Amino acid sequence: MTSTPCAETVASRVEAFVREVVIPFESDARLEEHGPTDHLVDELRSKARDAGVLTPHILSNGAHFSQLETALILRKTGLSPLGPIACNTAAPDEGNMYLLGKVATAQQRDRFLTPLVEGRARSAFFMTEPAEENGAGSDPSMMKTRCELVGDHWVINGRKRFITGAAGAQIGIVMAKSDRGACMFLVDLPNPSIKIVQLLSTIDSSMPGGHAEVEIENLRVPVEQMLGQEGEGFTFAQVRLSPARLSHCMRWHGLATRAQEIAIDYANRRQAFGKQLIDHEGVGFMLAENVIDLKQAELMIDWCAKVLDSGALGTVESSMAKVAVSEALFRVTDRCVQVMGGTGVSRETIVEQAFREIRAFRIYDGPTEVHKWSIAKKIKREWAARSQ
Structure with missing residues (x-):
């Protein structure tokens, strides 16, 4: 499957919107330590709605563009840290919309999915738990949060950590375990039984609501x-997992591309030792290596998108893409910082933020090492099967 003229037109409109409307907001005072304020989010989404680029990867009839087409669009939203927020393609909302579109009932979609698609609500996905309690993290089977059926309600108790966007969210997807396995629940937020214990200070700062530690008591x-x-929670997590991993790759590819643009402009304007920086081999080669890494990352994203578009679950392929893309984009932004020297580590441009955000990307949705371990286990299984 290839991208259609319709998707290409949407991507072009999204790019123009991000470059012309969103980028000027990158120095807005409403950008705080734990992400943009909800007031800024609402203003940006209003502008996206007026421009016809709100939730651009979902068609007016509710159908999704293919993953390959989505990659084309989400890379454009990623050209600014604020682009995915403005266009309503940011995590965790984008992944939650995808999941609800696949597994929710009609009644659940009307109540919980529609406000997300329309950009009227934010959401949070409550899965990760505190490491100090040996809770679920890279290994979700370690989940400690429990749920018990009492009459016509489920009662949930536990503690969650690094819950992106929980502060200010209106919709939550909560994972917990019963005696029959993992379960997922849709909840309205805020809820007095879900208390934010703290907002964690983290290296990244692009996601509204930051990353929270929460206590769930008799929810x-x-x-x-x-x-x-009951017991289908891990199956549904797999439905969400591969596309969500890949959409992260799409968005951050856009931001790394923008960082490269800024570094190229800097290297061509800056003079040192009698010539432009780009004419120094050490600088020019870094920018050339960035071009190579960006293209390889793009091809890896598109390859995995085609696998998902074939109907395959794409668990291994998305692991491979997540490792390859996150590591490549980190190299790109690291080189951009290096090319720009002191300016690169300052906040005069978004290059410094791009470096921070993509450094965090190497950890969330599975650290590089966990994905490599998973791939290595597959290699061993395949060897054992051939050796019988």
């Missing part, structure tokens, strides 16, 4: 707000 959820059936 009561009606049975009709469970996604699917």
Whole structure:
């Protein structure tokens, strides 16, 4: 499957919107330590709605563009740290919309999915737990949060950590374990039974609501707000997992591309030792290596997108893409900082932020090492099968 003229037109409109409307907001005073304020989010989404580029990867009839087409569009939203927020393609909302579109009932979609697609609400995905309690992280099977059916409600108790966007979210997807396995629940937020213990100070700062640690105490959820059936939580997590990993790659590819543009401009304007910086081999070669890494990352994204578009789950392929792309984009932004020297580590441009954001990307949705370990296990299984 290839991208269609329709997707290419949408991507072009998104790029123009991000460059002309969104980028000027990158120095807005409403950008705080834990991400842009909800007031800024609402203003940006209003502008995107007026420009016809809000939630651009979902068509007016509710259908999604293919993953390959989505890659084309989301790379353009990523040209600014604020682009995915403005266009409503940011995590965790984008992944949550995808999941609800696949597994929610019609009633659940009307109540919880529609406000997300329309950009009227933000959401949070409550899975990761504190490491100090040996809770779920890279290994979700370690989940400590429990749920118990009491009458016509599920009662949930536990503690979650690094929950992106929980502060200010209106919709939550909470994972917990019953005696029959993992379960997912849709909840309205805020809820007095879900208390934000702290907002964590982290290296990244682009996501509204930051990353919270929350305590869930006797949260009561009606049975009709469970996604699917009891014990299907990990299956549904897999439905969300591969596309969400890949959409991260798409968005951050856009930001790394922008960092490269800024570094190229700097290297061509700056003079040192009698010539332009770009004419010094050490600088020119770094920018050339960036071009190579960006193209390889783009091809890896498109390859994995085609796998998902074929109907395959793409678990291994998305692991490969996540490792290759996150590591390549980190190299790109690191070189951009280096090319720009003191300016690169300052906040005069978004290059410094791009470096921070993509450094965090190497950890969330599975650290590089966990994905490599998973791939290595597959290699061993395949060897064992051939050796029988």
